[in-house]
Amino acid sequence: MPTKRDWFGLIASSILYYLTARAGMTLFSFQPANITLIWLPSGIGLVMVLTWGLKAVPFVVLPDFLANFPGLLEGRPWSSAVFHTSISTIADTLAPLLATQLMGRFMKEGVQDAKDLIWFLLYGCAIPVGLSSTLLSLNLLTGHYIESAAVFDFIKMLFFADCLGILLVYQIYIGWPDAKSLVWRPYQTLVGVGILLAFLLMAGVSTKQWWTYYLILPALVIAAFEINLFYIATLSSLSMLAMILTTAHGLGPFIADDPQEANAEMMAYVISAVLTIFGLSLQNSQLHRTENDKRKAEQEAQHDPMTEILNRRAFMPLLQQSYEHAQAHGSTYSVAILDIDDFKSINDRYGHAAGDMVIKHMASTIQKYCPEQGYAARIGGEEFAILLPNTHAIEAYQRMEQIRIDFMDTLTPCEDGQLVAATVSIGIACYQGQSGANQVLGDADAALYRAKGSGRNQVLCSP
Numbered sequence: 001m002p003t004k005r006d007w008f009g010l011i012a013s014s015i016l017y018y019l020t021a022r023a024g025m026t027l028f029s030f031q032p033a034n035i036t037l038i039w040l041p042s043g044i045g046l047v048m049v050l051t052w053g054l055k056a057v058p059f060v061v062l063p064d065f066l067a068n069f070p071g072l073l074e075g076r077p078w079s080s081a082v083f084h085t086s087i088s089t090i091a092d093t094l095a096p097l098l099a100t101q102l103m104g105r106f107m108k109e110g111v112q113d114a115k116d117l118i119w120f121l122l123y124g125c126a127i128p129v130g131l132s133s134t135l136l137s138l139n140l141l142t143g144h145y146i147e148s149a150a151v152f153d154f155i156k157m158l159f160f161a162d163c164l165g166i167l168l169v170y171q172i173y174i175g176w177p178d179a180k181s182l183v184w185r186p187y188q189t190l191v192g193v194g195i196l197l198a199f200l201l202m203a204g205v206s207t208k209q210w211w212t213y214y215l216i217l218p219a220l221v222i223a224a225f226e227i228n229l230f231y232i233a234t235l236s237s238l239s240m241l242a243m244i245l246t247t248a249h250g251l252g253p254f255i256a257d258d259p260q261e262a263n264a265e266m267m268a269y270v271i272s273a274v275l276t277i278f279g280l281s282l283q284n285s286q287l288h289r290t291e292n293d294k295r296k297a298e299q300e301a302q303h304d305p306m307t308e309i310l311n312r313r314a315f316m317p318l319l320q321q322s323y324e325h326a327q328a329h330g331s332t333y334s335v336a337i338l339d340i341d342d343f344k345s346i347n348d349r350y351g352h353a354a355g356d357m358v359i360k361h362m363a364s365t366i367q368k369y370c371p372e373q374g375y376a377a378r379i380g381g382e383e384f385a386i387l388l389p390n391t392h393a394i395e396a397y398q399r400m401e402q403i404r405i406d407f408m409d410t411l412t413p414c415e416d417g418q419l420v421a422a423t424v425s426i427g428i429a430c431y432q433g434q435s436g437a438n439q440v441l442g443d444a445d446a447a448l449y450r451a452k453g454s455g456r457n458q459v460l461c462s463p
């Protein structure tokens with residue numbers, strides 16, 4: 001059963017399908033031959049079927065029929081118009097259904113990077129649209145809407161208009177998951193590029209100096225390195241729509257004596273521009289994904305997954321660095337080791353999950369009192385360490401006392417509602433010319449051992 005959200009999406013898409021179909025027939029038709037230069041419903045239909053599967057079919061059929069019927073009724077009996085509109089609606093619905101099947105079979109992951117584009121052009125565009133354009137044109141021929149001599153031109157025209165519609169809409173669709181997550185550069189870049197593109201388009205229209213249109217592609221190419229797929233696809237689609245609109249009104253750089261020639265020139269330019277931007281943007285997305293994955297893997301390798309603070313592996317080199325720095329500059333630093341008291345009995349009494357909550361509570365208390373230039377790490381099961389650069393034993397002792405008292409005074413709330421009380425023992429060592437980083441750590445450990453031995457819940461300094 002479709003959810004409320006699905007119903008909303010289906011109805012909104014269906015309305016958009018109808019409106020873009022009507023716009024294709026009026027705004028984007030090349031006069032006087034009434035050639036539709038772009039058919040956005042082909043892309044909307046594909047996205048609808050990809051998103052909602054067969055549930056989308058009635059929501060494609062209805063707006064398609066309603067949009068096509070008036071044109072096919074003109075001067076004809078109703079029965080004939082209904083018949084031929086039905087056939088054209090079947091052809092229009094068949095294309096996204098077939099595309100979805102082919103893509104599901106041959107490119108399960110969809111379009112991930114630029115090399116998938118060729119397969120998308122084949123399975124998502126060429127095969128299904130080739131079939132539907134042929135069916136639509138034969139339907140118009142048998143209904144005597146067009147002459148037999150015009151069939152091939154019609155197939156060609158429908159093919160390009162539908163493919164372009166799919167390309168423009170599909171690139172925005174696959175960029176959608178990135179829409180919120182990342183604009184690689186600030187919004188200013190996006191706004192700046194938008195203004196530049198609008199300026200180039202308007203400069204062309206107002207001065208009739210159409211060379212400005214040829215600057216749109218390089219502007220988009222440069223922007224594709226800065227802006228993510230969703231926004232660049234939207235900018236590219238809007239610019240191309242503006243270009244098509246200009247051509248449809250007999251303006252722009254693609255005007256020739258023969259409307260077919262002008263149409264072909266514009267189509268060739270727009271399709272190659274869209275493909276260039278789409279491919280480039282996909283490649284950039286892939287690059288950014290790889291970089292993000294690498295950064296995430298590095299982050300994970302250095303952090304404890306439970307407490308999200310540094311792990312032992314990341315902490316030990318920091319200790320060595322501090323030691324070398326103190327030796328070279330005659331400065332000092334302190335190291336503290338913290339161990340939750342009688343943790344085994346907490347686990348035994350409240351359960352392992354409650355024990356985990358106590359560990360997390362310890363980590364958050366440590367972070368609360370760890371100075372900005374300090375480092376906190378979980379170095380064992382219930383054992384933590386803190387490195388305090390440029391800190392003498394007295395200051396370190398005061399900080400550790402704050403941690404000990406806060407942890408003792410704050411009960412840990414567990415998932416089952418229990419409140420668990422726990423304490424911590426802490427050993428501190430300050431660098432005073434020891435013979436190695438491990439020696440300082442060993443001194444802190446020895447102080448911790450003494451704290452455990454003399455009753456727990458206390459902070460002791462070495463020696």
Ligand SMILES: Nc1nc2c(ncn2[C@@H]2O[C@H](COP(=O)(O)OP(=O)(O)OP(=O)(O)O)[C@@H](O)[C@H]2O)c(=O)[nH]1
Binds near residue numbers: 342456
């Ligand atoms: N819940 C939980 N327990 C852990 C984790 N890692 C280690 N432990 C437990 O921590 C306990 C540590 O016990 P001990 O080393 O005997 O120390 P203790 O009971 O804290 O006693 P003292 O250190 O002497 O105060 C063991 O029972 C471990 O199973 C963890 O990630 N989660």
